[in-house]
Amino acid sequence: MSPNRVRLLGRTAALLGLLLVPALPATAQSTGTVTGRVVDAATQQPLVGAQVLIEGTGLGGLANDDGTYLILNVPAGSHVVQAQMIGYSSQSARVTVEAGQTATVNLTLSQSAIGLDQIVVTGTAGTGQAKRTLGNSVATVSAAEITDKMPMSDPRQLLQGRAPGVTLVQSSGVVGGGSRMRIRGSGSLNAGNEPVVYVDGVRVQSGQVRTEGNTSQPINLLDSFNPNDIESIEVIKGPAAATLYGAEAASGVIQIVTKKGRKAEGLQWTANFEYGQTNWATDQITNYWLCTDARMADLERNPGCGVFTGDEPLEQRLLIDQPLNPKARSKGVLYQYQQRGITEDYPCLFPEQAPCTPSPLRTGTTQNMNVSVRGGGDSYNSYLSGEKSDQEGTFHNNYSNRLGARANFGFVPSEKLNFNVNVGYVQQEQALPQSDNSSNSILRNAYRGEAGGLAGQYLPGFKNWHPEFSNKYRRRIEQERFTMGITAQYTPWEWLQNKATFGLDRREAQNINGNDIDQTGGRLYTGNNAGGMAFVGTDNIWLWTVDVGSTATFDLNTDWSSASSVGMQLTKRTAEGYDIQGWGFVANSLNLIGNAAIRDADQDFSEQTSLGFYFQEQVGFKNRLFLTGAVRIDDNSAFGKDFSLVAYPKASVSWVVSEESFFPSSLGFVDDLKLRAAWGRAGNAPAPFSADRTYGAAVAVVGDEAINFITPDDYGNPNLKAETGDEIELGFDASILQGRVGFDFTFYNKTTKDALLSVDDPPSSGWTGTHLVNVGEINNKGIELGINATPIVKDWLRWDAIVSFSTAHNKLVSFGTDANGNPIMHEDRFGDFLSVQRHREGYPLGGYWATDVQRDAQGRPILGPDGVALLEPCDSWAPEDRANCREEFIGSPFPTRLLGLTNTLELFRNLQLYAFLDYQGGHYQWCAICSVRTRTDQNSKERNDP
Numbered sequence: 001m002s003p004n005r006v007r008l009l010g011r012t013a014a015l016l017g018l019l020l021v022p023a024l025p026a027t028a029q030s031t032g033t034v035t036g037r038v039v040d041a042a043t044q045q046p047l048v049g050a051q052v053l054i055e056g057t058g059l060g061g062l063a064n065d066d067g068t069y070l071i072l073n074v075p076a077g078s079h080v081v082q083a084q085m086i087g088y089s090s091q092s093a094r095v096t097v098e099a100g101q102t103a104t105v106n107l108t109l110s111q112s113a114i115g116l117d118q119i120v121v122t123g124t125a126g127t128g129q130a131k132r133t134l135g136n137s138v139a140t141v142s143a144a145e146i147t148d149k150m151p152m153s154d155p156r157q158l159l160q161g162r163a164p165g166v167t168l169v170q171s172s173g174v175v176g177g178g179s180r181m182r183i184r185g186s187g188s189l190n191a192g193n194e195p196v197v198y199v200d201g202v203r204v205q206s207g208q209v210r211t212e213g214n215t216s217q218p219i220n221l222l223d224s225f226n227p228n229d230i231e232s233i234e235v236i237k238g239p240a241a242a243t244l245y246g247a248e249a250a251s252g253v254i255q256i257v258t259k260k261g262r263k264a265e266g267l268q269w270t271a272n273f274e275y276g277q278t279n280w281a282t283d284q285i286t287n288y289w290l291c292t293d294a295r296m297a298d299l300e301r302n303p304g305c306g307v308f309t310g311d312e313p314l315e316q317r318l319l320i321d322q323p324l325n326p327k328a329r330s331k332g333v334l335y336q337y338q339q340r341g342i343t344e345d346y347p348c349l350f351p352e353q354a355p356c357t358p359s360p361l362r363t364g365t366t367q368n369m370n371v372s373v374r375g376g377g378d379s380y381n382s383y384l385s386g387e388k389s390d391q392e393g394t395f396h397n398n399y400s401n402r403l404g405a406r407a408n409f410g411f412v413p414s415e416k417l418n419f420n421v422n423v424g425y426v427q428q429e430q431a432l433p434q435s436d437n438s439s440n441s442i443l444r445n446a447y448r449g450e451a452g453g454l455a456g457q458y459l460p461g462f463k464n465w466h467p468e469f470s471n472k473y474r475r476r477i478e479q480e481r482f483t484m485g486i487t488a489q490y491t492p493w494e495w496l497q498n499k500a501t502f503g504l505d506r507r508e509a510q511n512i513n514g515n516d517i518d519q520t521g522g523r524l525y526t527g528n529n530a531g532g533m534a535f536v537g538t539d540n541i542w543l544w545t546v547d548v549g550s551t552a553t554f555d556l557n558t559d560w561s562s563a564s565s566v567g568m569q570l571t572k573r574t575a576e577g578y579d580i581q582g583w584g585f586v587a588n589s590l591n592l593i594g595n596a597a598i599r600d601a602d603q604d605f606s607e608q609t610s611l612g613f614y615f616q617e618q619v620g621f622k623n624r625l626f627l628t629g630a631v632r633i634d635d636n637s638a639f640g641k642d643f644s645l646v647a648y649p650k651a652s653v654s655w656v657v658s659e660e661s662f663f664p665s666s667l668g669f670v671d672d673l674k675l676r677a678a679w680g681r682a683g684n685a686p687a688p689f690s691a692d693r694t695y696g697a698a699v700a701v702v703g704d705e706a707i708n709f710i711t712p713d714d715y716g717n718p719n720l721k722a723e724t725g726d727e728i729e730l731g732f733d734a735s736i737l738q739g740r741v742g743f744d745f746t747f748y749n750k751t752t753k754d755a756l757l758s759v760d761d762p763p764s765s766g767w768t769g770t771h772l773v774n775v776g777e778i779n780n781k782g783i784e785l786g787i788n789a790t791p792i793v794k795d796w797l798r799w800d801a802i803v804s805f806s807t808a809h810n811k812l813v814s815f816g817t818d819a820n821g822n823p824i825m826h827e828d829r830f831g832d833f834l835s836v837q838r839h840r841e842g843y844p845l846g847g848y849w850a851t852d853v854q855r856d857a858q859g860r861p862i863l864g865p866d867g868v869a870l871l872e873p874c875d876s877w878a879p880e881d882r883a884n885c886r887e888e889f890i891g892s893p894f895p896t897r898l899l900g901l902t903n904t905l906e907l908f909r910n911l912q913l914y915a916f917l918d919y920q921g922g923h924y925q926w927c928a929i930c931s932v933r934t935r936t937d938q939n940s941k942e943r944n945d946p
Contacts, residue, residue, distance in 0.1 A: 032097040034074050034105060037067040038083050041110040042793045045909065049144070049262070050085040050109065055092075056494050058415045059378065061263030070263060072378030074103075075415075083107040086142055086232070087788070089739070090117040111739035111790060116656065116672055120234060121201075121255060129563075133618060133626045135652025136241035136678040137731055137746040137784065139163040143230035144259065149904065149914040151274045151368065152227040153391065155256060156181070156220065161900025161918035163235045164746075164784035164806040169894065171208065171218050175278065175364070175393040176400030176430040178208035178218030182894060183237045183252030184748060185780035185810040186845050190756040190772060191684040191723050195235075195252035196245065197222065200408075200422045202485035202503030203545045203571050206254075215440075216475065217432040221507070224426045224481045226387045228272075228370045229406045231259045237784075238750050239682035239725040243650035246569065246612040246634040247683030250725030250752065258422060260408055261374045261381025271371045278364035280394050284322040285443070287461075287933075288944035289332060289452035291317040303339070304332020304452030304460070315946045321451035323461040324360045324442075332452035336460040346467055349458055352519045353472070357396050360442050360467040364392030364399075381410040393433075395442065396471045400430045416491050424483040431476040437832060437928055442470045447929045448937045458523070463937070469524055475513040482506045485545075495554060501547040511537040516588045531584035534593050538578045546570040561620040565630075569612050573688075577604035608688040609637045624656040634683060640691035640720035648724075650680030672735040679729075683722035686756055690772050691720035715767040721774055724753045731784075740793075744786035752778040757815060757824055775816025775824055778845065782807040796908050804900035810844040810892060827877040832928040837893065840877060844892040848924050851887050896922030 038050040046067025053060040054074055061069045063083075076099040082092040088109035095105045116132035118140070131138070143158050152158060156179060160168050167182040186193045197206035208218045234255040236242050242249035262268065289295075291305035292314065299306050308317050321330035326345035337343075348356040372385035389402040404426035411419045434441040448463035449456060459466035485503035492498075514534040518525040525533075549567030556562055582596025593599060616630035632648045639646075657663060658673040693716035699706055731746035755776030761767035787803040815824045828839040830846075837846045853869040854862040861869040874885035899919040906912050934940040 030076055030099050031073045032076055032099055033102040034071045034079075034081060034095060034097060035102055036069060036081075036105040036107060038063045038069060038085070038107045038109060039067050040088075041108045043795070043798065043909075047083075047085050047088070047109060050083050050088075050107075052081060052083045052107070055080040055082055058412065058418060058491060061378075062260075064262055064268065070378075081105045081107070083109060084117060084119070085109060086115055086118055086140065088112050088115070112672070112735055112742070114672055114674070114733040114735045114742045114744065114788075116674065116733070121257070129618075131733075132624070132656055132674060133620065133628070133654055134241075135626070135628060135654045135676045136680075136729060137237060137676075137744065138241065139166070139235040139237070139744075139786070141233040141235070143227060143232055147228050147230070149912060150916070151276070153366075153368070153389065154220070154223045155225050155227050155230060155233070156222055158227055158230065158233055159235070159254075161898070161916065162802070162804055162902065163233075164744075164786050164804045164898070165237050165748075165782070165808070166235060167808070167895055167898060167920070172436060173282075174217055174395065174398045174432060175366075175391040176217075176219060176223065176398070176432060178220040180208055183235065184750055184782065185808045186894065187250060187725055187750060187752040187778050187780055188684055188723055188755060189776060189778075189839065189845065190758055191686055193251050195254050196248050197254045197256065198545075199225065199256045199424075199483060199505075200258055200420070200485050200503075201255075201487055201501040201545070201547060202422075202483065202505060203543055204483060204505040205507055205541060205543055215434050215438040217435050219430060219432070219477060223400070223402070224404075224428060224479065224507075225256065225424070226370070226385070226389075226402070226404050226406070226426075228372070228387065229258050229385055229424070230256055232257045238680075238729070238748060239648075239727040240650065240652070240678040240680040240729045240748070242682045243630055243632055243648045243680040244567075244569075244614050244616070245682065246614075246632050246648060247610055247636050247646065247685045247722045248571075249682040250684040250723060258406065258408060258424075259372070259374065259383050259385075260420070261376035261383045261410060263376045263378060263381055267373050267375035269371075269373050272369075274366070274368040276366040278366060278392065278394055280324070280361055284325045284328065285446045286941070287321045287323065287330075287447070287449050287451045287939045288941050289319040289321070289330070289450055289939060290314070290944040290946060291319065291332075291452055295452070302453050303336055304330065304450070307331045307335045307452075318944060318946065319451040321449065321461055323446040323449045329461065330451040333461045340460075347459075348468055349466070350468065350520045350523070353516070353524060356468055357471040358466075358468045359396070360446065360470075361394050362392070362396055364394055366391045376410065379412045383408040395433045397431055397433050397473055401428065403427045418489050420485075420487045422483075422485045422487075424481075426479075426481045428479040428481070429476060430479075431474070434470070434473050440465045440470055440473070442467055444929060445470065447933050448939070450937065450939050453939070472515065472524070474515070475511070477509060477511055479507060479509045481508075496550065496552050498550045499548070501545065503545040505543040505545075507539070507541045509539045509541075511535075511539075514591065516591075517585060528583035528598060531597065532588065532591060533581070533583050534585075534591050534596065535579070535581045536593065537580075539575065540577075541573065541575045544570075544572045559622050561623070563616075563618040563620070565614075565616040565618075567614050569614075570610070572607070572609045574607045575605070578602070606688040607637070608685075610685065611635050622659075624659045626654045628652045628654075630680075634722075636683075636685045636722065638686045638688055638690060638720075639722065640716075640718040642718040643691075643721045646683060646722060646724075648681040648683060650678070652676070652678035652680075670734060670736050671739055672733070674733040676732065677728075677730050680727060682725050684725065684752070685722040686720055686772060689714065690716075690756075691718060692716045712765075712767045715761040715765060715769065715771040717771050717773060719774075720756075720772060721754060723755050723774070726751050726753060740790050742786075742788040744784075746784040747782075748784070749781040750779070751813070752776075752780075755816075759824060773816075773824070775814075775818075777813040777816070779811045779813050781809055798904075798906040800902075800904045800906075802900075802902040804898070806898045808894070808896055808898070810894065812839055812841050812843060812845055814841055815839075826879075831926065834928070834931055836926050838877075838887075843889060844894075846893045848890040848893065848926060849887045850890050891924040892922065893925070894923055895920035 038047045050063040052069045061071045063069045074097045084090045089112040095103045118131045169180045171178045194207040236253045242253050295302040296310045319330040319332040322328035346358040368389045370387050374383040386405045391400045406424045409421045436443045445463045449461040456462045457464040483505045487501045490498045517532040518530040547569045551565040553563045579602040582593035582599045584597030612634040614632040618628040620626045629651045655675045694713040696711045696713040727750040729748040734743045754774035756772045757776045758770045784806040789801045792799040829835045831837045872886040874887045901917040903915045
């Protein structure tokens with residue numbers, strides 16, 4: 001895709017500002033105004049968005065496009081003005097404000113690669129803490145800078161390769177398709193590995209959702225948020241940092257901070273338009289068919305080999321076909337086209353089943369329009385935006401459209417009180433083709449086509465369904481989402497800060513699918529579907545958040561300080577689901593489910609509540625050594641009735657050793673050096689009703705009468721509790737060469753205990769399924785390194801580079817034992833089409849394993865009666881059988897090495913060149929269709945190339 005972006009920036013006239021902005025009350029005679037500019041110390045360029053505060057008053061503002069800030073209604077007297085910005089050291093200056101007068105304070109910020117004074121809000125108590133006080137690693141991604149440089153379609157792209165330890169694995173290449181996110185590896189078998197996500201302090205629904213079994217493409221719920229509305233993203237990566245989020249945070253926490261208004265004169269308008277195209281970017285699917293003498297003798301089975309006489313050398317009888325590329329079809333396929341009188345590249349073989357779209361691929365278009373306005377004064381600020389995004393995929397039945405708006409308002413009624421109201425609304429419509437391995441998908445049937453073999457079920461070169469049929473799949477997902485949050489901060493005294501957040505994320509989704517009445521004589525649809533089918537699944541989900549906290553800070557003496565925090569967090573998720581389906585319609589135009597001859601309906605309901613209380617104490621020494629201890633007490637409705645509360649403690653230390661008097665002068669090139677260590681616990685709660693013993697209902701016919709009766713459903717476990725993640729991390733943050741280079745290094749070791757495993761129900765109970773027990777143990781460890789560098793700073797040239805590197809090593813430590821001390825299990829085997837993945841103790845979760853073939857004394861494969869090599873048996877992984885099991889461990893399914901490299905060149909202060917590289921390695925992927933085409937279809941290069 002090659003997007004072209006036009007960005008238009010404008011400033012409204014003073015008259016327009018007066019029309020759109022409410023009038024401010026007259027300034028009291030006891031107050032004045034503080035104004036000035038905030039600029040970069042090296043380049044003298046304005047620092048747009050720098051935050052300027054009047055210490056101890058709650059008053060502040062943001063620098064506008066030329067670096068100017070304006071703070072009104074500042075009480076007369078002497079004050080300290082402080083400027084802060086991500087990536088820079090803060091600067092303070094004292095100013096005397098006279099009643100009715102304007103005082104000017106210009107502030108110059110020097111680059112700081114590690115930002116020790118940057119305020120972090122995720123995983124911290126109260127209103128946030130300076131980064132210098134934290135003993136754990138927090139990754140911050142400046143989203144606004146990225147979206148200014150390159151187009152982004154969803155928030156996941158902002159994290160890809162930019163936050164060490166964060167892994168995103170795409171589930172497919174279609175637009176709107178899902179992806180799996182992991183932070184510091186996989187720590188669970190059954191409770192989920194996705195991090196929890198907050199937007200402006202409000203918990204939101206996130207993760208990958210599969211909407212129709214294994215034949216459908218998944219979606220990701222973060223796609224609902226417009227990346228152009230995001231100011232920054234903070235990532236805390238494990239239990240050592242996520243303790244304050246309790247029983248659902250063992251897999252990490254992501255906090256999305258949206259843009260806010262800027263306190264400055266007038267309004268700032270921003271508009272951008274993006275356009276691009278989407279084409280098939282990878283190598284084309286290529287099939288091979290060698291017309292051997294045996295195949296030449298059986299032209300009924302190998303009709304494409306009829307293009308040869310049999311006198312050609314064998315190597316010249318290799319047919320090579322690319323089913324999705326009309327310019328690279330094999331001679332064998334074209335020969336069959338000619339024999340059947342087909343003249344089009346992809347014909348409509350069944351025009352009676354209209355409409356017909358015969359081609360497999362297209363060139364998709366991408367269009368995105370964004371408009372936003374921000375502004376504000378001393379007592380208020382606002383940010384308003386609107387977005388329209390339309391994306392088409394390379395498949396005809398694939399698109400993703402989004403229409404959304406956001407309104408963020410800030411109010412400052414007094415020096416002690418402020419409010420923020422954040423509202424987002426979005427409508428989405430996504431059409432997704434069948435999953436790539438689905439029997440009726442374009443890709444699967446193209447991969448399995450025979451370049452010279454049988455014509456396929458309908459069209460030469462495709463196994464069964466051809467594109468004309470596959471394009472008739474018409475599943476779409478319609479979503480409407482409303483996210484709202486209200487945050488109030490109250491500081492009755494300078495030493496006491498109070499913060500409360502109340503929010504809701506409501507999502508209504510409809511999964512719509514169906515097909516017309518079959519007009520092909522049963523070739524397209526069979527059974528009840530042949531008479532037409534319609535399906536509508538509706539999900540209504542409410543996720544409520546209440547978060548209240550207070551922090552009291554005291555200077556115990558000139559050296560020692562204390563910050564004591566208490567808080568409460570509550571989340572409640574309620575979900576209702578309704579599915580209705582109908583088969584058999586009189587006409588395609590009368591396809592409402594109420595008109596169907598056969599109808600079916602289903603209803604689901606679930607509710608889960610999590611409540612936690614925390615206490616944290618932080619002691620500081622000379623503003624450079626900080627000791628922190630905290631504990632959170634949690635309860636969750638998913639816990640078993642015989643399990644009560646759970647406690648999650650944490651402890652950390654942070655030491656800015658470079659500010660000590662004994663720091664060696666020989667290390668003068670080191671600007672800042674912070675050493676840190678943290679330990680903590682957090683949980684991963686099971687799904688709702690996992691602990692409950694439940695029953696289902698069924699219908700039976702006794703005589704001529706239908707009766708309802710109860711059936712066993714879920715066995716349950718009254719002792720079920722959350723998995724516990726226990727983590728230690730060690731690291732340092734360093735800035736050298738006057739802030740030109742910064743390092744963020746972390747080593748982590750995370751162990752999940754009481755991991756949820758699925759075991760068989762006791763046969764004597766009458767239940768025949770499985771239930772969860774807390775017995776397993778999983779370990780993840782690795783290193784993370786972030787480097788921020790500015791190698792060149794000149795008047796006409798600036799080069800910024802960011803490096804993100806991490807390793808991740810995952811291991812299943814133990815399945816656990818039962819009450820008698822016997823292992824719960826020795827292994828778990830699974831895989832698509834073939835059992836190639838294993839959960840085995842001492843190896844990564846879901847690791848890939850290969851089985852060798854049986855060999856004779858000379859090492860040659862032993863063939864069975866059908867001519868296929870016999871596999872070495874491996875029927876058991878029990879310790880007594882393990883020596884006879886000749887399976888070989890291949891590797892992990894998730895990357896063990898991650899590298900991201902971002903480069904930005906700024907020329908003459910007006911032109912920016914941006915480049916981004918993302919690398920993942922050390923892992924393997926199972927190509928199920930490659931196995932099928934080699935074993936069954938025998939159309940791979942390995943099976944045919946002479």
